[in-house]
Amino acid sequence: MREVHRIAIAGFGNVGQALAHMVAAGHPAASGIVIVGVSDPRYGTVASTEGLDAAWLLASAGDSDFGQHGAHMPEAGVLEMIEATDADTLVELTITDLETGEPAATHLRHAMSVGWNVSTTNKGPIALYYGELLELAHRNRVSLAFEGTVMSGTPVVSLARHIRSARCQALFGILNGTTNYILSQVELGVSHEEALARAQAHGFAEADPSADVDGHDAAAKLVILAEIAAGADLPIASVERVPLSSVSTDEVLAAIGDGERVRYLASLDQRQDQWHASVSPRRLPDSDPLARVVDAGNGVTFRTELLGDVTLFGPGAGPSETAFAVLSDLEGIQRASV
Amino acid sequence: MREVHRIAIAGFGNVGQALAHMVAAGHPAASGIVIVGVSDPRYGTVASTEGLDAAWLLASAGDSDFGQHGAHMPEAGVLEMIEATDADTLVELTITDLETGEPAATHLRHAMSVGWNVSTTNKGPIALYYGELLELAHRNRVSLAFEGTVMSGTPVVSLARHIRSARCQALFGILNGTTNYILSQVELGVSHEEALARAQAHGFAEADPSADVDGHDAAAKLVILAEIAAGADLPIASVERVPLSSVSTDEVLAAIGDGERVRYLASLDQRQDQWHASVSPRRLPDSDPLARVVDAGNGVTFRTELLGDVTLFGPGAGPSETAFAVLSDLEGIQRASV
8 A cells, every 4th residue: 555655864873773673674664665875974875776775774884884885875975865866755864953953954955955855853953944944845845844853753743733723822841851851760869960870871861961951952842843833933042941950859859749840841932922932940730741741751731722731742752763753754745745 | 825615514503603603703723714504403504605604604593593594495404405505525513323323424425425525523423434434535535534523622533643653552541521520520529410410510411421421422432543543443332331330439539549540441452462442430540641631631542562652631522622623624624635
């Protein structure tokens, strides 16, 4: 039933490899997908309109690089890969830069300009350049899909699109798994430092966790949801950020005694007809659904005129969860192009 | 930006009137919608390819009937309305019959056979005849949309479609607002009978509440979600139903003492490779997100292979909430037909 979907992958880290694993294993959710190019600074660039063997790509990335492949392109990067092959969709999975959106923004622009659809899990270009990229997609009659930029594969971007016509007036989210995990540990009596070390040991906090604990990551996700759910066009820099460290262990534990919970809350609301966005540690009553999000979970409440509150919980990270977001994007692209 | 969407309405009760109110008020979510026919046994049938005045329809339904309209069709019903006008979409809002699915099923079949899209909030035909109706939609190249059949305007049907490729292995839902309201009241010390009377006074329990308290309503909704999220084709009669009255006030209160909550749970899981579906009062640990659904709220957890648990909370009933479901359907239909 499912048609062939030819993809080229920019960035072959955990998510790209999880995707390749599903293709190699013949997972039903990945059926019809053919990988026609992969480019990653660590492994090199291969491109073949015939399709590449997903198991070979994984083995080569595990061993060394793509140098042994006949279709290996020495010195080439993502742009050369795009020129060298022919895909339906560029899957953009490079590392996020919230200052410039690069190199992802350049990859997305180039792919759309040659008529490819794009699916990205990279928050940078979407949080920084959504309007421009959407216009480019319209002009080239291609799809711009980015379900994986927020809450990994939990379909919150899709939900945000549905919510928009219910008139979103505010939204509240736990959008960063690392900081929620730290707070959950602190609630159990673990010190802030030890909790961060555990998050790093689990692999969901970076060696430099500042994007998480200073709110940059959540701010970028909030900007994306604000745009899709509420049509609010906010620069990332306009999001007020209060670091997680501003709340002490004593304050976290005291909240529990008062029937409340401290959560690192991303919030959007309106004040005198202006949107106001912030990321900060906040007390929530125990009855608030978001107070129940524990460990590395994520959750968002959309407050709307027509539906009241609608809340979604789900995973916020993980290689296969994020790979599923890409598969959702590809499915949506395929539906749109029938 | 939005194109004109011509709709004919079968059943002009609370939901149809809420929809007409939004059209009459020029609500942005209803922009572009033109009502070209309305049929209801209480008010009669009017049809006009020119479009009908929504405010006039509401006033006439409030006062008496549609007899004063030049386009009034004495003796006519929904089928005659379909013949007499030309709509993009039939909006089917007649009263649910879970035994036969009628008269809605006949209305939907007829509308699709003449090339109209359909949007319905009526659980009966979808729970009973989904496969047949979907095939009819494909054959006639029209859309079959039914977001409002479960959780009113909370986009759970749309979420269920996204979840399907994540491989739904089980689902758990609080799908009936009346019974959850009764349980919430009982938790506060109100008797079961008094709680039911209050639900009736609030207008969300029917005079004959058996569809709610015996689990028929939740069973039909469960069958719909099971089909969309998991591809499980279950007859309504196969859903094991245990009435709400099987749990006593003492048991509800005892659960709270044990850090648990009794909820009237619709559940789908697999047992020896067979789907098993039930609606019954069940104890949930307080940490379960569904334990936190109170009053007339609804919630569903989809348990999936690729994403783990994904949970959605939102309103389960209400005229304007359900009217919003229709607007979501119409938006989806419009996107599909571009």
